[in-house]
Amino acid sequence: MRLHLTEEDAAFRAELREFFTTQVDEDIRTAVRDRAHLTQEQIVRSHRTLHAAGLAVPHWPAEWGGRDWSSLRRHLWHEEMQRACVPPPLAFNTSMIGPVIAQFGSQEQKERFLPATANLDIWWSQGFSEPNAGSDLASLRTSAVLDGDTWVVNGQKTWTTLGQYGDWIFTLVRTDPHVKKQAGISMLLIDMTSPGVEVRPIELIDGSHEVNEVWFTDVRVPSENLVGEVNSGWTQAKFLLGNERVGVAPVGATKRLLAQIKEWATTVTSPHGTLLDDPFVAARIAELENELSALELTALRVVAHSADGRPHPASSVLKLKGSELQQAVSELAIDVAGPGALASGADDETSDLPAWQRRGTPAYLNLRKASIYGGSNEVQRQIIAGTILGL
Amino acid sequence: MRLHLTEEDAAFRAELREFFTTQVDEDIRTAVRDRAHLTQEQIVRSHRTLHAAGLAVPHWPAEWGGRDWSSLRRHLWHEEMQRACVPPPLAFNTSMIGPVIAQFGSQEQKERFLPATANLDIWWSQGFSEPNAGSDLASLRTSAVLDGDTWVVNGQKTWTTLGQYGDWIFTLVRTDPHVKKQAGISMLLIDMTSPGVEVRPIELIDGSHEVNEVWFTDVRVPSENLVGEVNSGWTQAKFLLGNERVGVAPVGATKRLLAQIKEWATTVTSPHGTLLDDPFVAARIAELENELSALELTALRVVAHSADGRPHPASSVLKLKGSELQQAVSELAIDVAGPGALASGADDETSDLPAWQRRGTPAYLNLRKASIYGGSNEVQRQIIAGTILGL
């Protein structure tokens, strides 16, 4: 039992804090702090700043840019990034396909893709979900049929986040329709400029365009773009989905938002003084702060027990509680915003209301997704009940 | 749409209020107000006071003492009783077996039992639940085998509330083990002084003795004590269990307790003045008051739509929310009691703490049952999802 970081870890944290708060461009950090949408250019610029300093893919194999950090250091890295309003490196590249290629890819695939993936020269999109599958990923229908040396792909993917910026997409496709559903799946890398690939935007309830449908019509993909063995895709998918140990709960960003809400609350008058003096608002903040501390400490406990590379089953606790608290804090933000939360369509030119009030409701609505995607909270409860409690 | 009671209903209510607050003995009403346990004698005395005034079995057929009131009047009767701290007439007699005998019993059974039941000359107990059945009532195993003119009963019932005071017990017994489980059940009335009937106390977590096991060993019951046809018991059971429309949610008693808590809170000092000035306590009270109003009005809506004698499916809403609020208010009571809630084992002789503080925790623990018995809240959700939402 030890409360304090070691001197080395404390120094590591201080160094990261210094870097994130001084070396990442201010316009980017301001946009994150103000809950604005980042442009594609900002995401790329931020990512490359991190990568140039060796901070984009620390968890990759050292050969491809990894840093061989302890789980604790990766946790500190992730938390300090959020605390400093630095957008994390693009997860599709660094947390999803990169580690899969490093683990399962051929030497040619590694050399071709990993450096470009690490530096965001290739923007990867994810092609897993399908319209009628929901949480039942294995029931996917997009098919790939071998024609000589080429896979011919037909089908539809959905919920492809930021697919409008994608250069390549990693997909799960059915390569054998005659076996048990998990057994006939492969992972295929597809150049999104290929003929027959079409990206259609999905408008979300907050008016944003962040997810897409991706349609494949007779898309021809060279067989060298298949990752690992044919029909082994379920293994890679499980590896990819289970790979998230660090950062599964956005504790740092939620803590930061809660601290910002306190500042905002001091600018709103209430019968008690400012809104931060309102006992109900203060009590709700106190409760959320405590829950977030408990979550952060739980993340540290989980991190400490996942050194063997397998996700701790308690990761489900982090995802479940993390999304609940993220949503609760976003809800508090609109309650503090009050009538100003109606002005979601206004901008600095058309409104006298502060940006944080105007942006509250779209963010609140958008974050309803947090308990749905990446394994819904129902799936997480199923995992906890089944894996941990044996029910 | 009409907000007000009619003049007649308002007068009816005023009359009841007058009666309950002046004609029911003060020692009984004080015991209810102070959350003390009532003695058997007090329960009987109160019941007979009501019956003498025609207020114990108003919902029975007029021939047997009923009053032919509207559903609204029965609602008002029930609420005013609770408001005045008058214990309702013994439910086993008036709400359970009485209406069943009146509906299904032979003329002989009616004449023999109904007047004595209405006046609590017979104290009835309920023998439905069995140790391994839980909410699955139909899987009961207590058997009755016909031997000439006599049923021979063997088996065990449990959760028999106040069975220690019982003169007779109405039971569900299996009279045909060879048919589908609901089809082989009969309702049998058993004199508890019969040889082979044994009542064993069950201690509850609050230390109280209010429920019992009842064991039957070769108990001989005259066949004339069977209600209705042989193997028709499930019909009578459904009638009995569905019979509760009025009073399914103890709104009046919960409202009264909440009002008492406010008074108690003013006797406790807090940094804000009294505990009622504490904004968290006040907010919780405001929320509970509002929920209770919503529940009370919902009960009135349900009452108005159950004139055909069948329970409105929304009765499940009343049971579900009613028990939740009953429990929430009992929890508030211990929070207001504070350290004094530790003194559950003390009495006026051994403690300087007020009785309401000492009695809070046993009541809180005891009321955990409210969401379990009489159809658990899980059963109620099942009914709502199935019957109302079609799920």
Add this chain to the structure above:
Amino acid sequence: MDFTYDEEQVALREAVRGLLGRAYGDFENRRRAVADDPGYDAATWGRMAEMGLLALPFAEDDGGVGAGPVEVGVVAEEIGRVLAPEPYLAAVVLAGGLVAALGTDEQRAELVGGLASGELVPALAHAEPGSRWSAEATAVTAQQAGDTWTLDGVKEPVPFGASADVLLVTAALPGGGTGVFVVDPAADGVTRDGYRTPDGGRAARVHLESATGTPLGEAGVDRTAEVAAAHDATRVAAAQQAVGAMQVALETTAGYLKSREQFGVPLKTFQALTFRAADMYVALELARSLALWATMVHADPDATPEEKADAARRAWAQTSAAGRHVGQEAIQLHGGIAMTAEYSTGSYTAHLTALDHLLGDARHHLGLLALDVAGHGEVDPLR
């Protein structure tokens, strides 16, 4: 006490349901209507006028039909069921209610008459940046010079403020208190910037710089109480609107659980989901009871302003909390599909949230109710 509608009210409900069902029964129509300014369908508004819906709460002498809160509630619930984007609450209940309460004979004839006929849509410009559901105006001030009143300051957000034909502007009076002024939006010194609200509605910033205003009713009188009363009436109608929206959000969710398959079985096989749908039903029915009760209190000629304010607060606090619960669960029980603008459910959630921002959320109103718990014993809704 009686919660049932009479025959005329049932007929009204059927007529409104027919009209709005034709307009917005297909959710795509609603999406189209809110896509372009003014954020609603003028033709539907016209048909609502023809049916007399816009005239419902007003006196016959003013061009109204002399109905009351019950009938308004019937309309509001139907609006909620299809999320009809027309500014019924904002124009008829809130702005119209204030004109009816305060206007001179001439003003009532012009404004109520115009509103009832569908020719003139008024908006109440009351909220100010920094204000929080208060009935008072402070940042916008009124100055008097002879018979002329001029207004200065910023009103925001003003529901449907950019497209309104006439603005009612509240302002701090020189002698204290809050006055209400009729302002021509085309007048000098009035600048309007409109934008979308999170639910596809519209609001605006109204900038006033020495803008001329005509007092609504007698000049120079503090109208805080009437502004508060108009908001309370709006809360009651909004409660019924929210009940209509929750009802459909729940029906849609239950329908989805029945029809949608996952892991080879319908979603309704998963008890954890159906139980949560049952809890949504409980929340809805409790809110409905308080909403109907508050409507009856407001329809009661003997009810005092305090009783009406209390009823509005209670009904809205309950409905607002239920709206959060039902809105959030409706999305969660659907999953991703409900996050899309094309599917209706998310818009119900957005609308239920937006109503909170217009009228004050549950926590705000419970906080106010909490200040008063010592002032009574039991709460007795039965009169």
Add this chain to the structure above:
Amino acid sequence: MDFTYDEEQVALREAVRGLLGRAYGDFENRRRAVADDPGYDAATWGRMAEMGLLALPFAEDDGGVGAGPVEVGVVAEEIGRVLAPEPYLAAVVLAGGLVAALGTDEQRAELVGGLASGELVPALAHAEPGSRWSAEATAVTAQQAGDTWTLDGVKEPVPFGASADVLLVTAALPGGGTGVFVVDPAADGVTRDGYRTPDGGRAARVHLESATGTPLGEAGVDRTAEVAAAHDATRVAAAQQAVGAMQVALETTAGYLKSREQFGVPLKTFQALTFRAADMYVALELARSLALWATMVHADPDATPEEKADAARRAWAQTSAAGRHVGQEAIQLHGGIAMTAEYSTGSYTAHLTALDHLLGDARHHLGLLALDVAGHGEVDPLR
């Protein structure tokens, strides 16, 4: 930062688990132990003394073994797992902690030494009718005449106050502040009335009428801070005790869902139940994290009293709320069986509730935390 126990701590845990498992692994033994006064098993208390558990937190010079909050937490968690009724929190952590903090050399030698050896059980008489988890004494007053101090007033509820061999009594000092006095329960003017607490524990009213008390440590000094600190240390140990109790309540519930059949299938077939068990697990693990963290803060030699108080409050607020949740759900998921005294689960719920009354419930502590939210930005538990 490291949440793992070292080898010695693991060995301690195994030893304690062995001892308490033998004593109370069969729940009937626990029922028997709490049935009669003093409400616990003197033989088990003796074995705990022999194992050195009662000496853990005290300095070796005082007869202790010089361990700290981590080791105390290990013991507390094991006590919680079997609901061992021995007065470890009350006597060792609370009363013992106060003696260690304030006592003179002689007092520490006598009282800590006696406590550690199991020969002498102290109790802290601090709560007063009307007080609410305050660190100050007001109703009981101390008067000085020469070297003699006399105490007057009523202390209640005093945990294990009727059977304690020595009482530590807090009292308002003539010059202001709260003093702590050692009182012989057999002395003139001391009357004790013992009774059961809701979880089978014991408490008492202690009536003092010109009872003689010896100042603990230097006479006449305000000890409010030390009384508060002793309660904070107790909250941290209680948090781990509650974690142990919740762990077993959850395990028992999960076991019941697995084994119990209804409608022909195991209860675990009902997803609505298993999901609620999952939520219990989440509540437990979050509480565990804050409890362990607070233990580390209390074990940190550099931590300030303010930091320790804050950590205790945070850990206990979380654990208390989790205890309500887990305790209530444990009963509900079982059904009727858990309402009976014979079955263990209800007693876990009762104990978790009783701890609230001893140390202040979640709402109380969140209210205090709320007063301070403006004083910091983010809460950063990582040091």
